[in-house]
Amino acid sequence: MHKNYCIYFFLFLLLTSRAESQVLTLKDAIQTALNNYGTIKAKADYVKASQASAKETSLEYLPDLNAGMQNVYGTANGQFGPLYALRGLSAASSGPIFLSQNWNAAFGALYVANINWDFFTFGRAHEKNKVAEAEVAQQANDLEQEKFQHEVRVAATYLNLLAAQRLMLSQQKNLDRANALRTVVVARTKNGLNAGVDSSLANAEVSSAKIALTNAIDFEQEQANQLALLMDIPPQDFILDTLFVNRIPASLYDSLMVREEEHPVLKFYQSRINVSRQQEKYYDRFKYPVVSLFGVLQSRGSGFGEKYSTLNPNDYSKSYWSGIKPTNSNYLIGVGVTWNLTSLMRIHQQVISQEWTSKGLENEYEVVDQQIKAQTVLADQKIKNAIANYREAPVQMKAASDAYLQKSVLYKNGLTDIVNVTQALYTLNRAETDRDISVNNVWQALLLKAAASGDFTLFMNEF
Numbered sequence: 391m392h393k394n395y396c397i398y399f400f401l402f403l404l405l406t407s408r409a410e411s412q413v414l415t416l417k418d419a420i421q422t423a424l425n426n427y428g429t430i431k432a433k434a435d436y437v438k439a440s441q442a443s444a445k446e447t448s449l450e451y452l453p454d455l456n457a458g459m460q461n462v463y464g465t466a467n468g469q470f471g472p473l474y475a476l477r478g479l480s481a482a483s484s485g486p487i488f489l490s491q492n493w494n495a496a497f498g499a500l501y502v503a504n505i506n507w508d509f510f511t512f513g514r515a516h517e518k519n520k521v522a523e524a525e526v527a528q529q530a531n532d533l534e535q536e537k538f539q540h541e542v543r544v545a546a547t548y549l550n551l552l553a554a555q556r557l558m559l560s561q562q563k564n565l566d567r568a569n570a571l572r573t574v575v576v577a578r579t580k581n582g583l584n585a586g587v588d589s590s591l592a593n594a595e596v597s598s599a600k601i602a603l604t605n606a607i608d609f610e611q612e613q614a615n616q617l618a619l620l621m622d623i624p625p626q627d628f629i630l631d632t633l634f635v636n637r638i639p640a641s642l643y644d645s646l647m648v649r650e651e652e653h654p655v656l657k658f659y660q661s662r663i664n665v666s667r668q669q670e671k672y673y674d675r676f677k678y679p680v681v682s683l684f685g686v687l688q689s690r691g692s693g694f695g696e697k698y699s700t701l702n703p704n705d706y707s708k709s710y711w712s713g714i715k716p717t718n719s720n721y722l723i724g725v726g727v728t729w730n731l732t733s734l735m736r737i738h739q740q741v742i743s744q745e746w747t748s749k750g751l752e753n754e755y756e757v758v759d760q761q762i763k764a765q766t767v768l769a770d771q772k773i774k775n776a777i778a779n780y781r782e783a784p785v786q787m788k789a790a791s792d793a794y795l796q797k798s799v800l801y802k803n804g805l806t807d808i809v810n811v812t813q814a815l816y817t818l819n820r821a822e823t824d825r826d827i828s829v830n831n832v833w834q835a836l837l838l839k840a841a842a843s844g845d846f847t848l849f850m851n852e853f
Contacts, residue, residue, distance in 0.1 A: 453507030614628055
Protein backbone atom coordinates (compact mmCIF):
# COMPACT_ATOMS: atom_id res chain seq x y z
CA MET A 391 0.00 0.00 0.00
CA HIS A 392 2.83 2.34 0.84
CA LYS A 393 4.28 1.75 -2.61
CA ASN A 394 0.96 2.57 -4.28
CA TYR A 395 0.68 5.82 -2.32
CA CYS A 396 4.13 6.80 -3.57
CA ILE A 397 3.11 6.11 -7.15
CA TYR A 398 -0.08 8.12 -6.76
CA PHE A 399 1.82 10.98 -5.16
CA PHE A 400 4.37 10.97 -8.00
CA LEU A 401 1.63 11.05 -10.64
CA PHE A 402 -0.06 13.91 -8.78
CA LEU A 403 3.16 15.94 -8.78
CA LEU A 404 3.75 15.18 -12.45
CA LEU A 405 0.26 16.24 -13.49
CA THR A 406 0.46 19.33 -11.30
CA SER A 407 3.79 20.40 -12.80
CA ARG A 408 2.47 19.86 -16.33
CA ALA A 409 -0.61 21.94 -15.57
CA GLU A 410 1.51 24.74 -14.15
CA SER A 411 3.89 24.66 -17.10
CA GLN A 412 0.97 25.18 -19.45
CA VAL A 413 0.09 28.54 -17.89
CA LEU A 414 1.32 31.33 -20.14
CA THR A 415 2.40 34.31 -18.06
CA LEU A 416 2.55 37.78 -19.54
CA LYS A 417 6.34 37.94 -19.11
CA ASP A 418 6.75 34.66 -21.00
CA ALA A 419 4.43 35.85 -23.76
CA ILE A 420 6.38 39.10 -24.18
CA GLN A 421 9.76 37.38 -24.13
CA THR A 422 8.64 34.81 -26.70
CA ALA A 423 7.29 37.58 -28.91
CA LEU A 424 10.53 39.58 -28.70
CA ASN A 425 12.56 36.49 -29.59
CA ASN A 426 10.38 35.26 -32.45
CA TYR A 427 8.63 38.18 -34.13
CA GLY A 428 9.91 38.70 -37.66
CA THR A 429 9.84 42.49 -37.69
CA ILE A 430 12.04 42.70 -34.60
CA LYS A 431 14.52 40.19 -36.02
CA ALA A 432 14.58 42.14 -39.29
CA LYS A 433 15.33 45.42 -37.55
CA ALA A 434 18.07 43.74 -35.51
CA ASP A 435 19.61 42.70 -38.83
CA TYR A 436 19.32 46.27 -40.09
CA VAL A 437 21.29 47.45 -37.05
CA LYS A 438 24.08 44.99 -37.87
CA ALA A 439 24.02 46.09 -41.51
CA SER A 440 24.33 49.77 -40.54
CA GLN A 441 27.21 48.93 -38.19
CA ALA A 442 29.05 47.15 -40.99
CA SER A 443 28.34 50.08 -43.31
CA ALA A 444 29.71 52.53 -40.73
CA LYS A 445 32.88 50.47 -40.42
CA GLU A 446 33.26 50.45 -44.21
CA THR A 447 32.79 54.24 -44.27
CA SER A 448 35.52 54.73 -41.67
CA LEU A 449 37.91 52.77 -43.90
CA GLU A 450 37.24 54.95 -46.95
CA TYR A 451 39.80 57.47 -45.70
CA LEU A 452 42.56 54.95 -46.40
CA PRO A 453 44.47 55.54 -49.67
CA ASP A 454 43.72 53.53 -52.80
CA LEU A 455 46.61 51.16 -53.50
CA ASN A 456 46.46 49.33 -56.83
CA ALA A 457 48.83 46.84 -58.42
CA GLY A 458 48.59 45.44 -61.91
CA MET A 459 50.43 43.27 -64.37
CA GLN A 460 49.86 42.46 -68.01
CA ASN A 461 51.55 40.31 -70.61
CA VAL A 462 50.74 41.05 -74.25
CA TYR A 463 51.73 40.05 -77.74
CA GLY A 464 51.45 42.39 -80.69
CA THR A 465 53.01 44.75 -83.20
CA ALA A 466 54.74 48.09 -82.55
CA ASN A 467 53.99 50.36 -85.52
CA GLY A 468 54.12 54.08 -84.83
CA GLN A 469 51.96 56.75 -86.45
CA PHE A 470 51.75 60.53 -86.40
CA GLY A 471 48.37 62.02 -85.44
CA PRO A 472 46.23 63.23 -82.53
CA LEU A 473 44.32 60.77 -80.37
CA TYR A 474 42.04 60.89 -77.34
CA ALA A 475 41.51 57.69 -75.37
CA LEU A 476 37.70 57.97 -75.12
CA ARG A 477 36.57 55.33 -72.63
CA GLY A 478 39.72 53.34 -73.24
CA LEU A 479 39.10 52.85 -76.98
CA SER A 480 42.76 52.96 -78.00
CA ALA A 481 45.95 50.90 -77.82
CA ALA A 482 49.24 52.07 -76.33
CA SER A 483 51.50 50.70 -79.10
CA SER A 484 54.70 52.65 -79.66
CA GLY A 485 57.54 52.20 -82.10
CA PRO A 486 59.27 53.64 -85.15
CA ILE A 487 57.34 54.87 -88.15
CA PHE A 488 57.75 52.63 -91.21
CA LEU A 489 56.92 53.62 -94.77
CA SER A 490 54.61 50.62 -95.03
CA GLN A 491 52.71 48.35 -92.70
CA ASN A 492 54.60 45.43 -91.20
CA TRP A 493 53.46 42.61 -88.96
CA ASN A 494 56.49 42.08 -86.81
CA ALA A 495 55.23 41.05 -83.38
CA ALA A 496 56.82 40.29 -80.03
CA PHE A 497 55.88 39.92 -76.39
CA GLY A 498 55.72 42.82 -73.98
CA ALA A 499 54.85 43.34 -70.32
CA LEU A 500 53.81 46.09 -67.94
CA TYR A 501 54.13 46.07 -64.16
CA VAL A 502 52.59 48.96 -62.31
CA ALA A 503 51.64 50.01 -58.80
CA ASN A 504 49.97 53.27 -57.91
CA ILE A 505 48.63 54.94 -54.82
CA ASN A 506 46.07 57.71 -54.56
CA TRP A 507 45.10 59.33 -51.28
CA ASP A 508 42.61 62.16 -50.86
CA PHE A 509 44.28 63.14 -47.63
CA PHE A 510 42.58 66.51 -47.18
CA THR A 511 38.91 66.97 -48.12
CA PHE A 512 37.91 69.86 -45.84
CA GLY A 513 36.11 67.53 -43.41
CA ARG A 514 34.18 65.54 -46.02
CA ALA A 515 35.40 62.14 -44.77
CA HIS A 516 34.78 63.12 -41.15
CA GLU A 517 31.23 64.24 -41.87
CA LYS A 518 30.53 61.06 -43.82
CA ASN A 519 31.62 59.02 -40.81
CA LYS A 520 29.29 61.02 -38.60
CA VAL A 521 26.41 60.36 -41.02
CA ALA A 522 27.13 56.63 -40.83
CA GLU A 523 27.24 56.78 -37.03
CA ALA A 524 23.94 58.67 -36.96
CA GLU A 525 22.39 56.00 -39.18
CA VAL A 526 23.57 53.30 -36.79
CA ALA A 527 21.91 55.20 -33.93
CA GLN A 528 18.74 55.56 -35.98
CA GLN A 529 18.56 51.83 -36.70
CA ALA A 530 19.24 51.01 -33.04
CA ASN A 531 16.49 53.41 -31.89
CA ASP A 532 14.15 51.95 -34.48
CA LEU A 533 14.78 48.50 -33.04
CA GLU A 534 14.15 49.71 -29.49
CA GLN A 535 10.92 51.51 -30.34
CA GLU A 536 9.71 48.44 -32.25
CA LYS A 537 10.41 46.27 -29.20
CA PHE A 538 8.60 48.77 -26.97
CA GLN A 539 5.53 48.95 -29.18
CA HIS A 540 5.47 45.19 -29.61
CA GLU A 541 5.57 44.73 -25.84
CA VAL A 542 2.54 47.00 -25.56
CA ARG A 543 0.74 45.14 -28.36
CA VAL A 544 1.38 41.76 -26.76
CA ALA A 545 0.28 42.99 -23.32
CA ALA A 546 -2.91 44.52 -24.74
CA THR A 547 -3.76 41.34 -26.66
CA TYR A 548 -3.00 39.25 -23.58
CA LEU A 549 -5.48 41.32 -21.55
CA ASN A 550 -8.05 41.14 -24.35
CA LEU A 551 -7.74 37.35 -24.46
CA LEU A 552 -8.08 37.13 -20.70
CA ALA A 553 -11.21 39.28 -20.82
CA ALA A 554 -12.58 37.14 -23.64
CA GLN A 555 -12.04 33.98 -21.59
CA ARG A 556 -13.81 35.53 -18.59
CA LEU A 557 -16.71 36.63 -20.78
CA MET A 558 -16.94 33.12 -22.20
CA LEU A 559 -17.23 31.69 -18.68
CA SER A 560 -19.92 34.24 -17.83
CA GLN A 561 -21.91 33.31 -20.93
CA GLN A 562 -21.57 29.64 -20.04
CA LYS A 563 -22.99 30.38 -16.58
CA ASN A 564 -25.80 32.33 -18.21
CA LEU A 565 -26.58 29.34 -20.45
CA ASP A 566 -26.61 27.04 -17.42
CA ARG A 567 -29.09 29.32 -15.65
CA ALA A 568 -31.27 29.50 -18.76
CA ASN A 569 -31.32 25.69 -19.00
CA ALA A 570 -32.18 25.38 -15.31
CA LEU A 571 -35.00 27.91 -15.72
CA ARG A 572 -36.33 26.05 -18.75
CA THR A 573 -36.41 22.80 -16.74
CA VAL A 574 -38.54 24.48 -14.06
CA VAL A 575 -40.82 26.09 -16.64
CA VAL A 576 -41.38 22.86 -18.56
CA ALA A 577 -42.17 20.98 -15.37
CA ARG A 578 -44.69 23.60 -14.22
CA THR A 579 -46.23 23.78 -17.69
CA LYS A 580 -46.72 19.99 -17.84
CA ASN A 581 -48.44 20.14 -14.48
CA GLY A 582 -50.73 22.91 -15.70
CA LEU A 583 -49.33 25.46 -13.27
CA ASN A 584 -48.16 27.83 -16.02
CA ALA A 585 -49.27 28.70 -19.51
CA GLY A 586 -47.63 27.01 -22.49
CA VAL A 587 -46.22 30.31 -23.69
CA ASP A 588 -43.81 30.23 -20.76
CA SER A 589 -42.08 27.22 -22.35
CA SER A 590 -41.63 29.18 -25.56
CA LEU A 591 -40.11 32.11 -23.70
CA ALA A 592 -37.78 29.77 -21.80
CA ASN A 593 -36.68 28.14 -25.06
CA ALA A 594 -36.03 31.57 -26.53
CA GLU A 595 -33.84 32.48 -23.55
CA VAL A 596 -31.83 29.27 -23.98
CA SER A 597 -31.30 29.97 -27.68
CA SER A 598 -30.27 33.54 -26.91
CA ALA A 599 -27.80 32.28 -24.28
CA LYS A 600 -26.34 29.78 -26.78
CA ILE A 601 -25.85 32.51 -29.37
CA ALA A 602 -24.18 34.77 -26.81
CA LEU A 603 -21.86 31.91 -25.79
CA THR A 604 -20.97 31.18 -29.41
CA ASN A 605 -20.16 34.84 -29.99
CA ALA A 606 -17.99 34.85 -26.86
CA ILE A 607 -16.15 31.73 -28.05
CA ASP A 608 -15.62 33.33 -31.46
CA PHE A 609 -14.17 36.47 -29.86
CA GLU A 610 -11.92 34.37 -27.60
CA GLN A 611 -10.62 32.44 -30.61
CA GLU A 612 -9.87 35.68 -32.47
CA GLN A 613 -7.85 37.05 -29.55
CA ALA A 614 -5.98 33.75 -29.09
CA ASN A 615 -5.12 33.74 -32.78
CA GLN A 616 -3.90 37.33 -32.56
CA LEU A 617 -1.72 36.56 -29.53
CA ALA A 618 -0.21 33.55 -31.30
CA LEU A 619 0.49 35.73 -34.32
CA LEU A 620 2.28 38.35 -32.21
CA MET A 621 4.32 35.59 -30.54
CA ASP A 622 5.03 33.97 -33.93
CA ILE A 623 3.87 30.54 -32.75
CA PRO A 624 1.12 28.21 -34.08
CA PRO A 625 -2.43 29.10 -32.96
CA GLN A 626 -3.46 27.22 -29.84
CA ASP A 627 -5.58 27.36 -26.69
CA PHE A 628 -3.85 29.44 -24.03
CA ILE A 629 -4.13 29.09 -20.26
CA LEU A 630 -3.45 32.58 -18.93
CA ASP A 631 -2.39 33.93 -15.57
CA THR A 632 -5.42 34.92 -13.45
CA LEU A 633 -3.45 37.57 -11.56
CA PHE A 634 -5.22 40.26 -13.59
CA VAL A 635 -8.61 38.99 -12.40
CA ASN A 636 -7.90 38.87 -8.69
CA ARG A 637 -6.55 42.38 -8.08
CA ILE A 638 -5.98 45.79 -9.56
CA PRO A 639 -2.54 47.41 -9.98
CA ALA A 640 -1.01 49.40 -7.14
CA SER A 641 0.75 52.08 -9.22
CA LEU A 642 -2.32 53.58 -10.86
CA TYR A 643 -1.85 57.08 -9.54
CA ASP A 644 1.91 57.33 -9.78
CA SER A 645 2.74 60.63 -11.46
CA LEU A 646 5.01 60.30 -14.45
CA MET A 647 6.52 62.91 -16.73
CA VAL A 648 7.06 62.06 -20.36
CA ARG A 649 10.79 62.50 -20.96
CA GLU A 650 11.26 63.12 -24.64
CA GLU A 651 14.91 62.14 -24.57
CA GLU A 652 14.02 58.72 -23.10
CA HIS A 653 10.75 57.86 -24.84
CA PRO A 654 11.56 55.04 -27.35
CA VAL A 655 9.25 56.37 -30.06
CA LEU A 656 10.39 59.99 -29.72
CA LYS A 657 14.04 58.91 -29.64
CA PHE A 658 13.52 57.16 -32.97
CA TYR A 659 11.92 60.22 -34.56
CA GLN A 660 14.68 62.44 -33.16
CA SER A 661 17.34 60.13 -34.60
CA ARG A 662 15.78 60.56 -38.06
CA ILE A 663 16.22 64.31 -37.67
CA ASN A 664 19.81 63.83 -36.52
CA VAL A 665 20.65 61.80 -39.61
CA SER A 666 19.13 64.41 -41.91
CA ARG A 667 20.97 67.28 -40.18
CA GLN A 668 24.22 65.37 -40.42
CA GLN A 669 23.63 64.78 -44.12
CA GLU A 670 23.25 68.54 -44.57
CA LYS A 671 26.76 69.04 -43.20
CA TYR A 672 28.13 66.22 -45.31
CA TYR A 673 26.65 67.54 -48.55
CA ASP A 674 27.94 71.03 -47.76
CA ARG A 675 31.52 69.67 -47.72
CA PHE A 676 31.32 68.85 -51.44
CA LYS A 677 31.64 72.54 -52.34
CA TYR A 678 35.31 72.46 -51.29
CA PRO A 679 38.23 71.08 -53.33
CA VAL A 680 40.02 67.79 -52.70
CA VAL A 681 43.77 67.63 -52.10
CA SER A 682 45.30 64.34 -53.20
CA LEU A 683 48.65 62.63 -52.87
CA PHE A 684 49.53 60.17 -55.62
CA GLY A 685 52.44 58.03 -56.72
CA VAL A 686 53.21 55.54 -59.50
CA LEU A 687 55.92 52.88 -59.90
CA GLN A 688 56.09 51.32 -63.35
CA SER A 689 58.29 48.72 -65.07
CA ARG A 690 58.10 47.58 -68.67
CA GLY A 691 59.46 44.71 -70.72
CA SER A 692 59.54 44.38 -74.52
CA GLY A 693 60.69 41.88 -77.12
CA PHE A 694 61.64 44.74 -79.47
CA GLY A 695 65.30 45.75 -79.24
CA GLU A 696 66.72 49.22 -78.82
CA LYS A 697 67.91 49.30 -82.47
CA TYR A 698 64.56 48.27 -83.90
CA SER A 699 63.87 50.82 -86.65
CA THR A 700 63.43 51.22 -90.36
CA LEU A 701 67.15 50.51 -90.72
CA ASN A 702 67.11 47.40 -88.54
CA PRO A 703 63.59 45.91 -88.62
CA ASN A 704 64.83 42.50 -87.48
CA ASP A 705 65.93 43.64 -83.98
CA TYR A 706 63.12 41.89 -82.12
CA SER A 707 62.58 38.51 -80.49
CA LYS A 708 59.51 36.34 -80.32
CA SER A 709 60.71 34.73 -77.10
CA TYR A 710 58.12 35.01 -74.35
CA TRP A 711 60.63 35.33 -71.52
CA SER A 712 62.63 37.98 -73.37
CA GLY A 713 59.47 40.01 -73.86
CA ILE A 714 58.15 39.96 -70.28
CA LYS A 715 61.44 40.59 -68.51
CA PRO A 716 61.32 44.13 -66.99
CA THR A 717 64.00 46.33 -68.49
CA ASN A 718 62.93 49.93 -67.83
CA SER A 719 61.30 51.45 -64.72
CA ASN A 720 59.88 54.82 -63.81
CA TYR A 721 58.38 56.36 -60.72
CA LEU A 722 56.31 59.43 -60.08
CA ILE A 723 55.01 61.14 -56.96
CA GLY A 724 52.98 64.31 -56.67
CA VAL A 725 50.26 66.32 -55.01
CA GLY A 726 47.17 67.48 -56.84
CA VAL A 727 44.08 69.57 -56.22
CA THR A 728 40.74 68.96 -57.93
CA TRP A 729 37.79 71.31 -57.67
CA ASN A 730 34.68 70.99 -59.75
CA LEU A 731 33.56 74.61 -59.82
CA THR A 732 30.35 73.97 -61.71
CA SER A 733 29.14 71.67 -58.93
CA LEU A 734 28.78 74.57 -56.46
CA MET A 735 25.29 75.41 -57.63
CA ARG A 736 24.21 71.75 -57.56
CA ILE A 737 25.62 71.26 -54.07
CA HIS A 738 23.81 74.37 -52.85
CA GLN A 739 20.47 73.05 -54.03
CA GLN A 740 21.20 69.62 -52.59
CA VAL A 741 21.85 71.16 -49.19
CA ILE A 742 18.62 73.19 -49.41
CA SER A 743 16.70 70.04 -50.31
CA GLN A 744 18.11 68.24 -47.29
CA GLU A 745 17.26 71.18 -45.03
CA TRP A 746 13.62 70.98 -46.08
CA THR A 747 13.72 67.25 -45.46
CA SER A 748 14.95 67.95 -41.93
CA LYS A 749 12.11 70.42 -41.37
CA GLY A 750 9.62 67.83 -42.57
CA LEU A 751 11.03 65.28 -40.13
CA GLU A 752 10.78 67.84 -37.33
CA ASN A 753 7.12 68.37 -38.17
CA GLU A 754 6.53 64.63 -37.98
CA TYR A 755 8.25 64.61 -34.61
CA GLU A 756 5.91 67.35 -33.36
CA VAL A 757 2.84 65.38 -34.47
CA VAL A 758 3.99 62.25 -32.62
CA ASP A 759 4.92 64.32 -29.56
CA GLN A 760 1.46 65.87 -29.42
CA GLN A 761 -0.17 62.47 -29.84
CA ILE A 762 1.83 61.06 -26.93
CA LYS A 763 0.97 64.01 -24.70
CA ALA A 764 -2.73 63.64 -25.55
CA GLN A 765 -2.47 59.91 -24.88
CA THR A 766 -0.98 60.65 -21.45
CA VAL A 767 -3.96 62.85 -20.51
CA LEU A 768 -6.37 60.24 -21.90
CA ALA A 769 -4.67 57.49 -19.87
CA ASP A 770 -5.21 59.37 -16.61
CA GLN A 771 -8.86 59.92 -17.51
CA LYS A 772 -9.34 56.26 -18.38
CA ILE A 773 -7.79 55.22 -15.07
CA LYS A 774 -10.31 57.36 -13.15
CA ASN A 775 -13.23 56.00 -15.19
CA ALA A 776 -12.03 52.40 -14.90
CA ILE A 777 -11.67 52.69 -11.13
CA ALA A 778 -15.17 54.17 -10.86
CA ASN A 779 -16.64 51.26 -12.84
CA TYR A 780 -14.56 48.76 -10.86
CA ARG A 781 -16.07 50.05 -7.59
CA GLU A 782 -19.61 49.98 -8.96
CA ALA A 783 -19.37 46.48 -10.43
CA PRO A 784 -19.70 44.59 -7.10
CA VAL A 785 -22.73 46.69 -6.15
CA GLN A 786 -24.41 45.93 -9.46
CA MET A 787 -23.45 42.25 -9.20
CA LYS A 788 -24.92 41.78 -5.73
CA ALA A 789 -28.14 43.59 -6.62
CA ALA A 790 -28.58 41.58 -9.81
CA SER A 791 -27.87 38.28 -8.03
CA ASP A 792 -30.38 39.06 -5.28
CA ALA A 793 -32.99 40.11 -7.84
CA TYR A 794 -32.59 36.93 -9.89
CA LEU A 795 -32.73 34.73 -6.81
CA GLN A 796 -35.88 36.49 -5.65
CA LYS A 797 -37.63 36.31 -9.03
CA SER A 798 -36.74 32.67 -9.59
CA VAL A 799 -38.06 31.69 -6.13
CA LEU A 800 -41.26 33.67 -6.69
CA TYR A 801 -41.73 32.03 -10.08
CA LYS A 802 -41.30 28.53 -8.65
CA ASN A 803 -44.04 29.35 -6.18
CA GLY A 804 -46.30 30.87 -8.81
CA LEU A 805 -46.03 34.41 -7.47
CA THR A 806 -44.60 36.08 -10.59
CA ASP A 807 -44.49 35.55 -14.34
CA ILE A 808 -41.77 34.40 -16.70
CA VAL A 809 -41.17 37.92 -18.05
CA ASN A 810 -39.91 39.17 -14.70
CA VAL A 811 -37.64 36.14 -14.36
CA THR A 812 -36.11 36.57 -17.82
CA GLN A 813 -35.58 40.27 -17.16
CA ALA A 814 -33.72 39.42 -13.94
CA LEU A 815 -31.72 36.80 -15.86
CA TYR A 816 -30.68 39.40 -18.42
CA THR A 817 -29.74 41.89 -15.68
CA LEU A 818 -27.58 39.30 -13.93
CA ASN A 819 -25.79 38.39 -17.17
CA ARG A 820 -25.08 42.06 -17.84
CA ALA A 821 -23.75 42.52 -14.30
CA GLU A 822 -21.38 39.56 -14.70
CA THR A 823 -20.15 40.97 -18.01
CA ASP A 824 -19.54 44.40 -16.50
CA ARG A 825 -17.71 42.81 -13.56
CA ASP A 826 -15.39 40.84 -15.86
CA ILE A 827 -14.63 43.88 -18.00
CA SER A 828 -14.20 46.39 -15.15
CA VAL A 829 -11.08 44.73 -13.72
CA ASN A 830 -9.57 44.24 -17.15
CA ASN A 831 -10.20 47.87 -18.06
CA VAL A 832 -8.17 49.03 -15.06
CA TRP A 833 -5.15 47.05 -16.31
CA GLN A 834 -5.73 48.31 -19.86
CA ALA A 835 -5.73 51.89 -18.58
CA LEU A 836 -2.43 51.32 -16.77
CA LEU A 837 -0.99 49.81 -19.96
CA LEU A 838 -2.09 52.90 -21.89
CA LYS A 839 -0.35 55.09 -19.31
CA ALA A 840 2.85 53.05 -19.60
CA ALA A 841 2.72 53.28 -23.40
CA ALA A 842 2.21 57.06 -23.27
CA SER A 843 5.04 57.60 -20.80
CA GLY A 844 7.45 55.39 -22.75
CA ASP A 845 8.21 53.40 -19.59
CA PHE A 846 6.92 49.84 -19.95
CA THR A 847 8.36 48.94 -16.54
CA LEU A 848 5.50 50.93 -15.00
CA PHE A 849 3.23 48.10 -16.13
CA MET A 850 5.63 45.17 -15.71
CA ASN A 851 6.65 46.14 -12.16
CA GLU A 852 3.21 45.00 -11.02
CA PHE A 853 4.27 41.36 -11.38
